[in-house]
Amino acid sequence: MLKFIRLLASSLLTASVLVASAAPKRPNLLFILTDDQRWDALGLAGNPHLKTPNIDRLGKEGVYFKNTFCTTSLCSPSRASILSGVYAHAHGVQDNFTEYPANFRSFPMQLQSAGYDTAYFGKWHMGENNDQPRPGFNWFVTHKGQGKYYDTEWNQNGAGGKVIPGYYTHVVTQLAEDWLKRDHGGKPWLLMVGHKAPHSFYFPEPKYSNSFDNVWIPYPESAFRLADKPLWLQDRIHTWHGIYGPLFEWRKNFPDSRPEAVKDFANMTRAYWGTIRSVDDSVGRFYELLKERGELDSTIIVHMGDNGLLNGEHGMVDKRTMHEASIRIPLVVRYPGLTLPTQSKVVSQQVLTVDMAPSLLELCGAAPLKDLHGKSWVKLVQRGDSAWRKSWFYHYNYEKQFPYTPNVRGVRTDTWKYVHYPHGDGKADRHMAELYNMEFDPDERHNLIANPKYAPVVKELQSELAKLMKQTGLTAATDKMPMDEGIKKELPDQKIR
Numbered sequence: 001m002l003k004f005i006r007l008l009a010s011s012l013l014t015a016s017v018l019v020a021s022a023a024p025k026r027p028n029l030l031f032i033l034t035d036d037q038r039w040d041a042l043g044l045a046g047n048p049h050l051k052t053p054n055i056d057r058l059g060k061e062g063v064y065f066k067n068t069f070c071t072t073s074l075c076s077p078s079r080a081s082i083l084s085g086v087y088a089h090a091h092g093v094q095d096n097f098t099e100y101p102a103n104f105r106s107f108p109m110q111l112q113s114a115g116y117d118t119a120y121f122g123k124w125h126m127g128e129n130n131d132q133p134r135p136g137f138n139w140f141v142t143h144k145g146q147g148k149y150y151d152t153e154w155n156q157n158g159a160g161g162k163v164i165p166g167y168y169t170h171v172v173t174q175l176a177e178d179w180l181k182r183d184h185g186g187k188p189w190l191l192m193v194g195h196k197a198p199h200s201f202y203f204p205e206p207k208y209s210n211s212f213d214n215v216w217i218p219y220p221e222s223a224f225r226l227a228d229k230p231l232w233l234q235d236r237i238h239t240w241h242g243i244y245g246p247l248f249e250w251r252k253n254f255p256d257s258r259p260e261a262v263k264d265f266a267n268m269t270r271a272y273w274g275t276i277r278s279v280d281d282s283v284g285r286f287y288e289l290l291k292e293r294g295e296l297d298s299t300i301i302v303h304m305g306d307n308g309l310l311n312g313e314h315g316m317v318d319k320r321t322m323h324e325a326s327i328r329i330p331l332v333v334r335y336p337g338l339t340l341p342t343q344s345k346v347v348s349q350q351v352l353t354v355d356m357a358p359s360l361l362e363l364c365g366a367a368p369l370k371d372l373h374g375k376s377w378v379k380l381v382q383r384g385d386s387a388w389r390k391s392w393f394y395h396y397n398y399e400k401q402f403p404y405t406p407n408v409r410g411v412r413t414d415t416w417k418y419v420h421y422p423h424g425d426g427k428a429d430r431h432m433a434e435l436y437n438m439e440f441d442p443d444e445r446h447n448l449i450a451n452p453k454y455a456p457v458v459k460e461l462q463s464e465l466a467k468l469m470k471q472t473g474l475t476a477a478t479d480k481m482p483m484d485e486g487i488k489k490e491l492p493d494q495k496i497r
């Protein structure tokens with residue numbers, strides 16, 4: 001008996017030592033954010049032409065969230081939602097010219113308070129002409145405005161602007177790597193890298209300039225199926241954000257609806273993909289560096305896009321609308337503390353930009369932020385979550401400077417999407433709404449809104465939309481939006497394109 005007790009005590013001791021030694025050290029976090037990368041501009045998503053082996057590897061050794069969406073498809077609002085975990089009306093960044101509010105909580109601020117060494121490198125894109133350090137980061141390297149694919153003027157931690165020659169993607173990677181190699185004083189670190197790529201105007205580096213020359217790229221079929229769509233889509237087709245417009249300066253003479261004009265569209269798409277190849281190389285560099293440093297498995301690596309991009313779908317380019325290509329984004333996460341590299345996962349549930357802050361804080365063991373609109377997906381990934389969302393709402397506000405998209409309010413469930421376009425005066429909508437069955441019609445070919453058979457579905461979705469908006473504090477009285485001044489032909493100001 002005594003022997004048994006001794007044995008038991010010794011095995012308990014061994015177990016407790018094991019637990020102690022296995023107590024997880026707080027992970028590092030490398031967050032790679034691309035600008036305007038479509039969900040399918042990714043090998044893992046099945047793109048037949050664009051190969052992204054390094055980003056794919058993160059997904060194959062981690063989690064690929066195949067149905068990830070942004071809640072407002074516009075750079076700054078979406079970035080602010082990723083940082084804060086709340087919708088655009090709550091953080092207040094509702095266009096591309098608004099600064100992230102200085103005292104508004106974010107996951108980097110939370111990690112900094114928890115003792116992380118934090119740094120940001122690259123395109124910040126909240127506050128157009130400000131290249132100064134922002135709260136939440138011990139080291140902050142950025143530039144004014146959009147930055148340039150070549151020879152951007154960088155401001156390193158507020159020291160003043162200085163041009164660093166070279167291709168943006170490689171420069172930002174080098175700067176970030178240099179910081180990563182520093183002594184972090186035994187602290188875990190957060191490194192955020194904000195790429196310019198693949199944002200317009202598209203300039204691939206020379207070695208990728210001709211990668212897709214032999215790929216035939218027609219307008220998508222949906223570009224010409226506008227008969228059952230709201231009329232504003234037809235109005236948009238010849239504008240800055242339409243397929244017959246200037247195509248981010250690929251087309252010098254416009255509008256151009258001749259069949260030959262598709263050549264400009266193809267070249268634009270090839271250049272867009274080309275810029276992503278360099279991003280993929282950068283992801284590979286980070287992976288190798290972490291491996292060399294013995295930090296690969298103690299680092300959460302996130303690769304994510306800030307919003308989607310229409311590439312001819314429904315006759316449109318750019319984003320902002322609630323159509324799939326505009327709202328769906330790539331997201332892969334590699335971290336052995338989440339899933340073992342030998343047991344990769346594909347998550348099909350709908351995940352949102354606002355879920356990132358709570359999820360990452362949970363993985364880092366940091367205090368959660370309060371009153372978030374997003375939800376941590378850690379349980380969903382590890383054990384499944386029967387309470388996971390089956391619906392969410394999307395919103396976008398009409399911009400005077402980019403008058404090519406109306407006000408948008410919509411709801412997406414696992415099966416349906418309903419989108420309507422309020423005028424902004426509180427009165428009845430003047431644009432036709434849209435209704436799609438996402439299960440049978442993922443490409444949104446058939447707008448079912450006019451079919452009386454679906455009237456009960458529409459009613460249900462309208463009430464779901466109101467319910468979801470109310471959960472974030474938006475009601476008919478509080479949901480402020482500008483007046484829809486219509487789709488206009490004029491080009492946006494040269495300085496803000």
Ligand SMILES: [Ca+2]
Nearest residue numbers: 035036075306
């Ligand atoms: Ca963007």
